[in-house]
Amino acid sequence: MSPALLEVDGLDKAFGGVVALSRATFAVAEGSITALIGPNGAGKTTAFNVISGFLRPDAGTIRFAGWRIDGWRGDAVARAGLVRAFQAPRVLTRMSVLDNLLLAAQRHPGERLFTALVARGRVARREREVRRRADALLDLLRLAPLAGDYAGTLSGGQRKLLELGRALMVEPRLILLDEPMAGVAPVLGLQLLDHIRQIRDRGTTVLVIEHDMDVVMSLSDRVIVMDEGRVIAAGAPDAIQRDERVIEAYLGRLAPLPAAGSPPAAP
């Protein structure tokens, strides 16, 4: 495995009596698409929340590009290059699609109060750069005709694309995608898969939570399996598919194939 961009070690997180994460440990290789799978309630989204700084872990360490980021606030983690997209897209409904993207620009002098008032030239220059990037992303995501519309008028699938675009605007090193295929029609699903592969090809590492096994197997370089807050397996997709523990926890039992002529065995 190439050097790990993200190393999670011994994460614990409990909500009162509910243990969401229990000594969770895994690593994500740079430049890979890694899938995080597991039954509902396994702790996948909690892991995302903790890694991206929106929840504090009770114990454990998180290393991103060599830095310890456990305990960092969500916005600090994002600025460091680790960006998450949400399961239910959180677009800013009363802002335009374009503004949603422009917002995500980093290191913009115009976002500092004093600079916004006095350094007009510098602000305008950066704004032009940012605008160009946003336009390019809009074209890539095929949202350009909707650029001026309120994000609240977008359909669910379009919002997913916008959310993806906003995460990409940050130019992250690692992007966390939480069930990008959920509730998405097959055509858009293929588009999204394409985008995810392109993202990886351009150098951004992807960690994706997904339930659709076909997607997981075809898309990912490595699969991490969680169950009841623990990591129970990690490895190449086909190895995971054959792993007994994973099958038992998550994929369902394989029924043995019937011999020719005999009735099929009960599942």
Add this chain to the structure above:
Amino acid sequence: MDVLNPAFWTFMAVIAGIYVILSLGLYVQFSMAGLPNFGHVAFMAVAAYTMAILVVRLGLPLPLASALALAAAVALGLVLGVPALRLRADYLAIATVAGGEMVRYLAMNFPGLTGGPLGSIGLLGPGDIATYNDGWLRMLNGLAARAAALLGRPVARDLVMAALVWGLALLCLGVFWRLERSPWGRVLRAVREDEVAAASVGKNVFAFKFQALVLGALLGGLAGLLLAWQIGVFAPDDYQPTLTFYAYLILILGGMNRLWAIPVGAVLFSLLYTGTRFLDFYPLSLIDSGSRAFLRLFLVGLLLVLFMALRPQGMLGNRRELLLER
């Protein structure tokens, strides 16, 4: 004063201009950053009291006292901000009402410091009438004299005040209009809409809210100073929560998310506020003038209800934007 007296209209213009600045302060906090601050009047009170105390008790020159007064308003914003900004919207509203009332009660209950219920008159203790206004009035008279020399005809002092206040108001409006359309304003809007989404793309939500609160405090303080100078005297009772509600009404009248609707709302409001004195025709003349003052409050409340029910986007607002869910 009857309707045709120019002095009345000048007075109304001054009040309207002061309310533009006050409401702009609220606009930055509420419309731009989404912070429901219901203690906005406290910034006025702190600035006015600080200025008056420094001028009357310590004899500081007016410009210095004013600068320190604005700094005091900003300090209050900082002090309020640290605990309050961690609270969710409704709790923030409650906490800020409490903050505002705390300032008023402190003013009422420390006569040694603030003149107590007597207000600014009592700043030099009982038996003495304290005024803080002389420096300001001198300046206005000086300006009026120079204007008269320039124009070749007498210029009323109130007119100079109105021009000064509206000059400041328009300057502030211009500055914040530019800020609103800047990337800084964009982040603030995002923070208002969805903090978590804003944080997920690296924006320091707390810092932005803080800046909005402090800017609002600065504007509120400025409005407080101008009003104190215009009226010449003030007391704790002049800083009741009602004033904050007037500022909200102005925002609602004009349109919550339209900065340039603030002057529209402020003028409408001032017309209403100062115009209730003209309600001395039958059958309203049957009510004594003391009770008629309450008509003012009644009308304010009625207007609030009517606008929220019939035209929630205000005079200049955008109905479509209002209908989009978060």
